[in-house]
Amino acid sequence: MLRITELKLPLDHPENMLKTAIFERLGISPAELISYTIFRRGYDARKKNAILLVYTVDVESANEWAILNRLKNDPHISLTPDNNYRFVTQAPEHPVQRPVVIGTGPCGLFAGLILAQMGFRPIILERGKQVRERTKDTFGLWRQRVFNPESNVQFGEGGAGTFSDGKLHTQIKDPNHYGRKVLTELVKAGAPAEILYVSKPHIGTFRLVSVVEEVRATIESLGGEIRFQSRVDDIEIDNGQVRGVALANGETIPTNHVLLAVGHSARDTFKMLYDRGVYIEAKPFSVGFRIEHPQSLIDTCRFGQNAGHPLLGAADYKLVHHCSNGRSVYSFCMCPGGTVVAATSEAGHVVTNGMSQYSRNERNANSGIVVGITPDDYPGHPLAGIDFQRRLEANAFKLGGETYEAPGQLVGDFLAQRPSTELGSVHPSYTPGVHLCDLSTALPEYAITAIREAIPAFDKKIKGFAMNDAVLTGVETRTSSPIRIKRDELYQSMNIKGLYPAGEGAGYAGGILSAAVDGIKVAEALALDMSK
Incomplete structure (x- = not known):
């Protein structure tokens, strides 16, 4: 088949115009077209009142080699790459041991799925x-301020990605098309088929719940075993080789192969690994606030008269500003038509994150406005970044009144350096609630200074971004793992054979899709080692 990229058509083009554009781009007659498939559909909104749809199309035609030769100088026409997934190995007929996967976030689920599909019957511990059940516990914090340290936004089946926008796009290099494997499996599990071709696919929290359950059922049907409420408290290591895992209930599971997919908030697990001598180093991450605007403002700024068009949906944005103090401020995990959520995993701490449903039809847009920091900002041992996060989160808990309300401030007051005392036209979506205050002590001084400089700069790109009534909510600290x-x-671990660090918690991914892709890659490596 032939692939055509950058095929641009008007936003409201008639259905047959795409087929006509294929004829014109390839220089073929209708009789020569056998079939075509939309591989990707995005949009170009640089001219907001003349928005274009941008297609990548795979075409089956007569005389494809002749067409390709004739158009060999056209950079937007090529052979369609083979993106079918192929297993690297199959399990031995009588394996001595079963691999253990720790964690059921996107990384752990897809690592477990691949291992199960290859016949390794993994034991997956969560x-x-x-x-x-986890959803009920999470709502317990949001609605009743009852916190469960083992079942919350960070811990439980589906991982942190379940309570997010369900974004499925990534900027990672993916020459082996692992991302396509992830999307295909998600569609099999009940995700909307459009995630296979829209440029910024998402599923949304409530749909993710049933999708995650279906992936679990598939793993179990292939001989995999998933154990919930099974916290790993120790990894047994003998002479630099993994020998098993010890659970909180006292059980030990012998295995020489452990895939570690614990997510970026398993702080007790990180300490256990560090105490066991596993090589860990500190890495950069970011901290900041959530910011909320009316979604209608973002839609109008991005799409103009086309705001509300069903093919465009709720508008998003991506912003970055390099500040005079040397810091960079950027938007993170933007959630169109979503809500700000309580995302702590420890009692007496406040953490914010963003979430959207599939419909993205809530009144506010929100995103993290975060400042990049490095280990130079929290010198010490490799786990010093965790201590840094905890201090900010505990301080946010105090600023919010020690009731799991989040500290908040109107953008106008934040920029004018005065406390907020009442809300304006933007009503914050965070539950259990927002306690208005002065956020100037919620982050280090250099971060506050950087954000105060960045917001007016962002207003030049999105008019109204610095509106007085927009709301800042603190704090956003779990942008990525503070360790690698x-x-x-x-x-495998640099110094422990049989330990396979993977995903966000290990410092090798950022988001649902990249974590799932990393889970597949690491599962393949583990499987190859077990097949020797």
Whole structure:
């Protein structure tokens, strides 16, 4: 088949115009077209009142080699790459042991799925609960301020990605098309088929719940075993080789192969690994606030008269500003038509994150406005970044009144350096609630200074971004893992054989899709080692 990229058509083009554009681009007659498939559909909104749809199309035609030769100088026409997934190995007929996967976030689920599809019957351990029970516990914090340290936004089936926008796009390099494997499996599990071709696919929290359950059912049907409320408290290591995992209930599971997919908030697990001598180093991450605007403002700024068009949906944005104090401020995890959520995993702490449903039809847009920091900002041992996060989160808990309300401030007051005392036209979506205050002590001085400089700069790109009534909510600290569990070229720990660090918690991914892709890659490496 032939692939055509950058095929641009008007936003409201008639259905047959795409087929006509294919004829014109390839220089073929209708009789020569056998079939075509939309591989990707995005949009170009640089001219907001003349928005274009941008297609990538795979075409089956007569005389494809002749067409390709004739158009060999056209950079937007090529052979369609083979993106079918192929398993790297199959499990031995009588394996001596079963691999253990720790964590059921996107990384752990897809690592477990791949291992199960290859016949390795993995044992998957999750400290939290099944996703529907976990949802009840999460709502317990949001609605009743009752916190469960083992079942919350961070811990439980589906991982932190379940309570997010369900974004499925990434900027990672993916020459082996692992991302396509992830999307295909998600569609099999009940995700909307459009995630296979829209440029910025998302699923949304409530739909993710049933999708995660279906992935679990597939793993179990292939001989995999998923154990919930099974926290791993120790990893047994003998002479630099993993020998098993010890659970909180006293059980030990013998295994020489452990895939670690614990997510970026498993702080007790990180300490256990560090105490066991696993090589860990500090890495950069970011901290900041959530900011909320009316979604209608963002839609109008981005799409003009086309705001509200069903093919465009709720508008998003991506912003970055390099500040005079040397810091960079950027928007993170933008959630169109979404809500700000309580995302702590420890009692007496306040953490914010963003979430959207599939419809993205809530009244506010929100995103993290965060400042990049490095280990130079929290010198010390490799886990010093965790201590840094905890101090900010505990301080936010105090600023919010020690009731799990989040400290908040109107943007106009934040820029004018005065406390907020009452809300304006923007009503914050965070539950259990927002306690208005002065956020100037919620982050280090250099971060406050940088954000105060960045917001007016962002207003030049999105008019109204610095509106007085927009709301800042603190604090956003879980942008990525504060550590990296280094691994070698075979995806094993640098100094512990049989330990396979993977995903966001290990410092090798950022988001649902990249974490799932990393889970597949690491599972393949583990499987190849077990097949020797």
